[in-house]
Amino acid sequence: MIGKLSKKTVLAGLTRQELRILAASYGEFPWRGDQIYEALMHGASDIESMSGLPAAFRKKLGADCETGVPKIKKALRSKLDETVKYLFEYPDGATVEAALMSYKYGRTLCVSTQVGCN
Structure with missing residues (x-):
């Protein structure tokens, strides 16, 4: 499998x-x-x-x-706009970061592709 x-x-x-x-x-x-x-x-x-x-x-x-699905370990919300920075933790303890940013035209999600990179 x-x-x-x-x-x-x-x-x-x-x-x-x-x-x-x-x-x-x-x-x-x-x-x-x-x-x-x-x-x-x-x-x-x-x-x-x-x-x-x-x-x-x-x-x-x-x-x-x-599951292999990460859990949200931490979420930091900006006081200036709707940006949210996330720290995701996988079942094996590895972490990755992501940032969700809102704009007039929509949203952008930036995800770190390296485990442990923050």
């Missing part, structure tokens, strides 16, 4: 079909994979927050997998 950070399978690196196969490999209905996919698409940053999944399945899944 694709998508490895540490030794756990990274769910965000899997396709919907791969998530269906993964769910079935745990003895769950394949449509549980669809639930995982939807939870990830709606911003679930950890397996425990996927409340649509049975608790026992979440526990088994959490032992072998991680």
